[in-house]
Amino acid sequence: MRDALRKNGLNPSMIYKIFGGVMFLYLFLGFMVIPCVNTLTSVFTAKDAQGNTDPFAVIRFFLAGNMPSFLWNSLKLAVCLVITVNVVGISIVLLTEYFDIKGAKILRLGYMTTLIYSGVALVTGYQFLYDNNGLMTKWLAEMFPEMNKQWFTGFNAVLFTMTFACTSNHALFLRNAIRGIDYNTVEAARNMGAKPFKVLFRVVMPTLLPTLFSLTVMTFITGLCAMSAPTLLGYNSINPEIVRLAGSTTADESFPQARAALLSVILALFTIILLTVLNHYERKGHYLSVSKTKAKLVKQKIQSPVANVLAHIYAYVLFIIYMTPVVMIIIFSFQNWGAVRTKTLDFSGWTLSNYVGVENYQYTRSTGKIATRYGAISGVFSNEKTVGGIRLSFILSALAAALACVIVVVAVNYIFKHRNKKRAAIIEACLLFPWLLPTILICYSYRTFFNDEVWYVFGQNLYFKENVRILIILAYTVVKLPFALRMIKAAFYAIDDELEDAARNLGASNLVTFLRVKLPIVLPSVLAVFALNFNALFTEYDMGATFQKAEGTTYAMVIQSMCNEEGRDGMNMNASGRRCASTVFIMLVSGLILYLVYGVGARDLGERLAIRERRRKRFEKLKGKLGGRSQE
Amino acid sequence: MIQLTDIVVRFGDFEALHNINVHVKEGEFFTFLGPSGCGKTTTLRTITGFIDPVSGTVAMQGKDITHVPIEKRNIGIVFQSYALFPTMTVHDNIAFGLKIKKLKKDEIEQKVNAIARKVDLSDEQLKKAVSQLSGGQQQRVAIARALVTEPAIICMDEPLSNLDAKLRVQLRNELKKMQKDFGITTIYVTHDQEEALTLSDRIAVFNKGFIEQIGTPNEVYNHSATEFVANFIGDINPLEKEIVRGMGLETGKHHFIRLERVRVNQDKSGDNIYRTEGVIESREYYGLYIKYYVSAAGQTIKVIEKNDGIRIYEEGERVRVEIHPDDVMSYPGKEG
Numbered sequence: 015m016r017d018a019l020r021k022n023g024l025n026p027s028m029i030y031k032i033f034g035g036v037m038f039l040y041l042f043l044g045f046m047v048i049p050c051v052n053t054l055t056s057v058f059t060a061k062d063a064q065g066n067t068d069p070f071a072v073i074r075f076f077l078a079g080n081m082p083s084f085l086w087n088s089l090k091l092a093v094c095l096v097i098t099v100n101v102v103g104i105s106i107v108l109l110t111e112y113f114d115i116k117g118a119k120i121l122r123l124g125y126m127t128t129l130i131y132s133g134v135a136l137v138t139g140y141q142f143l144y145d146n147n148g149l150m151t152k153w154l155a156e157m158f159p160e161m162n163k164q165w166f167t168g169f170n171a172v173l174f175t176m177t178f179a180c181t182s183n184h185a186l187f188l189r190n191a192i193r194g195i196d197y198n199t200v201e202a203a204r205n206m207g208a209k210p211f212k213v214l215f216r217v218v219m220p221t222l223l224p225t226l227f228s229l230t231v232m233t234f235i236t237g238l239c240a241m242s243a244p245t246l247l248g249y250n251s252i253n254p255e256i257v258r259l260a261g262s263t264t265a266d267e268s269f270p271q272a273r274a275a276l277l278s279v280i281l282a283l284f285t286i287i288l289l290t291v292l293n294h295y296e297r298k299g300h301y302l303s304v305s306k307t308k309a310k311l312v313k314q315k316i317q318s319p320v321a322n323v324l325a326h327i328y329a330y331v332l333f334i335i336y337m338t339p340v341v342m343i344i345i346f347s348f349q350n351w352g353a354v355r356t357k358t359l360d361f362s363g364w365t366l367s368n369y370v371g372v373e374n375y376q377y378t379r380s381t382g383k384i385a386t387r388y389g390a391i392s393g394v395f396s397n398e399k400t401v402g403g404i405r406l407s408f409i410l411s412a413l414a415a416a417l418a419c420v421i422v423v424v425a426v427n428y429i430f431k432h433r434n435k436k437r438a439a440i441i442e443a444c445l446l447f448p449w450l451l452p453t454i455l456i457c458y459s460y461r462t463f464f465n466d467e468v469w470y471v472f473g474q475n476l477y478f479k480e481n482v483r484i485l486i487i488l489a490y491t492v493v494k495l496p497f498a499l500r501m502i503k504a505a506f507y508a509i510d511d512e513l514e515d516a517a518r519n520l521g522a523s524n525l526v527t528f529l530r531v532k533l534p535i536v537l538p539s540v541l542a543v544f545a546l547n548f549n550a551l552f553t554e555y556d557m558g559a560t561f562q563k564a565e566g567t568t569y570a571m572v573i574q575s576m577c578n579e580e581g582r583d584g585m586n587m588n589a590s591g592r593r594c595a596s597t598v599f600i601m602l603v604s605g606l607i608l609y610l611v612y613g614v615g616a617r618d619l620g621e622r623l624a625i626r627e628r629r630r631k632r633f634e635k636l637k638g639k640l641g642g643r644s645q646e
Numbered sequence: 647m648i649q650l651t652d653i654v655v656r657f658g659d660f661e662a663l664h665n666i667n668v669h670v671k672e673g674e675f676f677t678f679l680g681p682s683g684c685g686k687t688t689t690l691r692t693i694t695g696f697i698d699p700v701s702g703t704v705a706m707q708g709k710d711i712t713h714v715p716i717e718k719r720n721i722g723i724v725f726q727s728y729a730l731f732p733t734m735t736v737h738d739n740i741a742f743g744l745k746i747k748k749l750k751k752d753e754i755e756q757k758v759n760a761i762a763r764k765v766d767l768s769d770e771q772l773k774k775a776v777s778q779l780s781g782g783q784q785q786r787v788a789i790a791r792a793l794v795t796e797p798a799i800i801c802m803d804e805p806l807s808n809l810d811a812k813l814r815v816q817l818r819n820e821l822k823k824m825q826k827d828f829g830i831t832t833i834y835v836t837h838d839q840e841e842a843l844t845l846s847d848r849i850a851v852f853n854k855g856f857i858e859q860i861g862t863p864n865e866v867y868n869h870s871a872t873e874f875v876a877n878f879i880g881d882i883n884p885l886e887k888e889i890v891r892g893m894g895l896e897t898g899k900h901h902f903i904r905l906e907r908v909r910v911n912q913d914k915s916g917d918n919i920y921r922t923e924g925v926i927e928s929r930e931y932y933g934l935y936i937k938y939y940v941s942a943a944g945q946t947i948k949v950i951e952k953n954d955g956i957r958i959y960e961e962g963e964r965v966r967v968e969i970h971p972d973d974v975m976s977y978p979g980k981e982g
Contacts, residue, residue, distance in 0.1 A: 619734070
């Protein structure tokens with residue numbers, strides 16, 4: 015009877031399934047497929063001056079005009095970035111993990127600063143130091159008067175900035191790979207007469223090749239899709255051009271929207287090809303250590319004194335390059351507006367005005383009268399616009415990060431329950447779909463497609479006024495799904511099937527098993543994914559720039575605007591100082607999140623209980639001491 | 647207590663269990679023994695309700711439970727990995743099933759404390775995370791969790807397989823003692839014949855989805871019903887042509903003898919004892935006993951001799967090998 019009902023009737027579980035399926039299709043088709051297909055078709059539906067559809071007009075325009083130069087510039091940046099990031103990334107890993115370099119721990123900390131100091135904050139920070147009147151450029155020009163003070167613009171500046179911005183992640187993955195090397199293989203090679211550098215190139219490096227290949231492909235894609243550095247430092251690559259075209263009209267130039275669409279489709283094609291190659295390569299497998307008892311890598315002394323000195327010099331020069339912006343930004347965030355604007359340290363000009371408080375600014379008009387600009391100097395947490403940007407980014411990032419986690423946890427739970435079935439594979443592929451597309455394509459597609467009344471979002475224009483915030487949340491969520499899926503799926507693998515069986519055997523329902531057994535196990539990973547996504551989105555630039563409008567000005571856009579508005583008509587006198595303070599604030603937020611994720615969040619229940627116990631004992635000891643004293 | 651009748655289990659086209667019939671008696675320690683993939687865990691999971699048989703019935707205390715949901719079968723399980731919930735303390739692990747049953751807080755506390763005392767877990771240990779316990783303590787938690795809900799029977803799926811050899815032997819003894827103390831019917835799955843022989847009241851030997859033999863440890867070891875059982879349980883010598891003919895055994899059959907039943911230089915009286923000359927090929931020293939490889943009658947015969955410290959044979963030494971016909975186990979050949 016029950017079986018018959020199960021087969022034919024609509025029981026609650028069947029209703030859940032139908033509802034789940036319909037929701038999934040709605041979300042996947044409505045917010046991933048349809049907007050992107052719309053972008054693709056818009057390339058071939060451009061209208062000529064007479065209003066006739068000309069399918070190849072944009073392509074003809076592409077071939078005849080200057081559009082290939084944007085592509086070429088992006089490719090040039092991607093190729094050069096691959097070289098510089100690999101050179102710097104490999105060398106810093108070798109210097110801190112493989113060779114015996116004095117002060118390696120401090121060096122490692124310095125090299126990793128770009129993990130908390132990244133994106134638009136890093137670019138504007140580098141600008142602060144290296145542009146034509148930047149602090150470092152001034153110092154360098156004093157040492158080398160012949161040097162070009164304008165060196166930090168265009169390609170050079172973008173390559174320099176992105177090289178150091180990308181190496182932290184590069185080094186992080188490579189470090190894990192090098193730590194996986196069995197030291198016995200190094201000893202075996204040495205035992206057979208190989209010299210240290212021979213061992214490095216013939217034994218160590220080949221085992222790193224698969225990781226290096228993956229990192230190279232990812233760096234190439236990063237270079238190709240670069241946004242904040244080219245925009246802020248003035249380099250004509252694809253992404254800034256797409257954003258520019260998206261905001262342009264046919265009155266200004268020929269079919270800008272279709273050209274933007276074509277550029278995003280080209281970018282998508284490159285990404286798809288590269289990721290397919292990467293996927294194919296990764297499937298071929300990695301070099302796995304076959305040893306049963308792996309020995310920990312012992313740092314190698316560089317035998318030649320000359321090479322040793324050179325390696326130390328190189329390591330510390332890199333350290334200075336990494337640390338200088340961080341130190342300078344922190345110092346200047348506590349300097350008054352005059353010192354910041356002239357980029358000269360003023361030891362009597364320490365202030366907190368870049369963080370909190372509002373001050374007026376008095377200046378002499380051309381008529382000789384003294385005028386006051388009220389509130390011209392304001393701190394990060396007192397400036398209405400900055401606080402508004404922080405608040406908006408905080409809310410949008412938190413909501414999107416949470417939404418991505420919820421969607422992925424529910425989906426992964428389903429995928430694991432039906433792991434050998436086709437529908438699980440389909441859901442997984444759908445969630446990974448945004449990974450294949452450049453962020454700019456998704457955002458551009460959203461901006462153009464939802465800038466109209468769309469029936470399946472209740473007839474609303476999602477780009478209209480405050481609605482853009484919903485659009486930003488949707489874009490943030492979609493873009494972060496693949497990362498969330500990869501991380502949370504890995505966490506689900508840690509759940510032993512027997513745990514679920516045990517819970518069921520003890521009488522727990524599916525929901526109770528999920529909530530009380532499975533979720534607590536994956537929760538640290540889910541929270542880590544939430545925190546990392548939040549961290550990335552909080553100062554996110556690419557999407558913020560694509561959707562930018564008064565109602566959707568995110569924190570990154572506020573930081574960017576600080577670069578342009580300083581001192582105009584006696585307003586925003588401390589914009590640069592506030593920018594420095596903003597960067598320090600971002601570093602603190604990122605640092606805190608990384609500590610919570612990798613420090614606190616990585617502890618299991620046993621470690622947490624042990625820490626609690628230690629604290630309790632310490633407290634009791636302290637109480638005993640205090641009690642003893644009061645008795646005395 | 648538990649009766650499996652004509653149980654058939656299929657995974658797609660693959661038939662994992664073919665007409666399994668088992669009767670486990672009340673209070674018995676019953677072991678499913680066999681190599682990997684033989685169907686022992688599948689049988690256990692059929693009893694516990696994780697697998698639905700294609701045909702046949704599972705009955706407990708005379709009641710058909712074939713289609714009763716897992717949680718309503720009143721069967722406790724100790725899993726291979728123990729399946730302790732890593733995010734809960736030892737106390738919460740044990741109390742989990744009681745909380746699901748919505749027992750009162752006081753009752754839960756009382757039951758948890760009582761079972762903890764019985765399995766020798768201290769109050770201090772109850773507050774710990776399971777990751778802070780040793781392998782042996784974790785096993786006790788798993789047993790306590792399975793027993794606290796007062797199941798009619800308890801099923802254990804290779805609970806010692808993750809432990810090192812020394813701890814395995816120690817816990818084996820504790821397990822047996824605990825089972826006797828609780829007096830609970832236990833079904834135990836293992837691929838380790840030594841574990842099965844030392845722990846069980848009765849053993850079912852599985853092979854390729856069939857049960858080859860059900861019997862006491864002595865029966866399956868000394869009177870193995872099939873050639874598979876004889877080979878799987880303990881070490882054994884197949885007897886080759888020369889000895890078979892010399893002993894006048896049936897040539898169409900396969901004949902075997904246990905290592906400890908082959909005697910060396912013992913000069914036992916009796917006309918029907920088969921004797922042959924041999925040479926010690928090599929030896930392995932095990933402390934309690936010594937294993938010799940003796941080349942005799944055109945084959946190598948393995949022999950175990952108690953290490954009495956008096957007579958230890960050297961490699962190359964000539965010895966006399968003796969086999970009593972009563973000790974030979976014979977099984978039909980492949981054709982037979």
